[in-house]
Amino acid sequence: MSKKGGGAASILKLIVPAGKAMPSPPVGPALGQRGVKSMDFCKQFNDRTKDLILETPTPVAIYIKPDRTFTFAVKSPPTSWLLKRAAGVTKGAAQPGKETVGTVSLKHIFAIGQIKSKDPAMSHIDLQNICKSVIATAKSVGIKVVH
Amino acid sequence: MLARFALTQRKCISRGFAFTAIQRTAEAAAAATTSSTASEVTQQAKQKTITSSAAQGAVLKGLNIYKEGKDPVALKDEEYPGWLWTLLDVVPEEVKEERVRQRLQRSREIKEANFMKSKKK
Numbered sequence: 001m002s003k004k005g006g007g008a009a010s011i012l013k014l015i016v017p018a019g020k021a022m023p024s025p026p027v028g029p030a031l032g033q034r035g036v037k038s039m040d041f042c043k044q045f046n047d048r049t050k051d052l053i054l055e056t057p058t059p060v061a062i063y064i065k066p067d068r069t070f071t072f073a074v075k076s077p078p079t080s081w082l083l084k085r086a087a088g089v090t091k092g093a094a095q096p097g098k099e100t101v102g103t104v105s106l107k108h109i110f111a112i113g114q115i116k117s118k119d120p121a122m123s124h125i126d127l128q129n130i131c132k133s134v135i136a137t138a139k140s141v142g143i144k145v146v147h
Numbered sequence: 148m149l150a151r152f153a154l155t156q157r158k159c160i161s162r163g164f165a166f167t168a169i170q171r172t173a174e175a176a177a178a179a180t181t182s183s184t185a186s187e188v189t190q191q192a193k194q195k196t197i198t199s200s201a202a203q204g205a206v207l208k209g210l211n212i213y214k215e216g217k218d219p220v221a222l223k224d225e226e227y228p229g230w231l232w233t234l235l236d237v238v239p240e241e242v243k244e245e246r247v248r249q250r251l252q253r254s255r256e257i258k259e260a261n262f263m264k265s266k267k268k
Binding site: 051 | 197198199200205207208209210211212214215221222227228230231232235
């Protein structure tokens with residue numbers, strides 16, 4: 001998170017529940033500090049995420065210009081969250097690598113890869129390599145991948 | 148020559164150094180020679196006998212993030228691209244070591260090139 005003050009543009013990265021941007025804790029102070037009206041952001045954000053299931057954690061990057069106007073880019077939900085849902089667990093392993101909390105099939109990995117490939121940041125990466133990253137994330141969360 | 152041409156056509160971020168393409172061909176050649184026909188045969192055998200834990204028609208729960216959507220359904224094993232079943236294969240040690248070696252060499256060469264370009268006295 002860039003925290004340049006004064007006349008520089010800054011980037012603010014947050015994870016906001018889809019359709020439910022408003023609460024003070026995550027969004028309010030972070031935006032308020034940079035002089036942006038959080039209500040404006042929340043309205044636009046909720047509008048852009050209206051197709052998503054409510055409260056899906058959605059990473060968003062907010063680009064704030066020196067004149068306090070902003071644009072933002074919405075990305076796909078965190079890979080670890082998707083993996084935990086696919087495996088049917090709520091929490092990841094306390095000691096990943098040593099304990100396994102769930103299993104997931106390669107077909108799940110493929111479906112998650114497809115969701116991730118829609119991200120603009122991933123547009124130039126092969127689906128195969130995206131799937132490899134997803135498998136690595138599964139390892140870091142303690143979810144075992146089987147055929 | 149053909150192999151190198153095919154690789155440069157791949158969508159990869161070019162760092163402007165010709166040797167990255169050369170390194171990739173070297174790695175491909177090394178992998179081809181180290182992976183003997185025996186491992187190729189076992190790989191093909193694996194492909195024939197792979198059955199996914201998620202059978203066709205199984206609902207992949209929890210992977211739908213849209214209000215108007217449904218959880219994706221698993222397709223037949225054959226309908227997935229071939230590389231999917233190779234993702235869990237163990238990479239042989241020689242290939243890993245080769246990659247590490249190339250990475251070190253590449254970073255050394257980049258640092259040298261940067262130093263030569265820099266105007267620091």
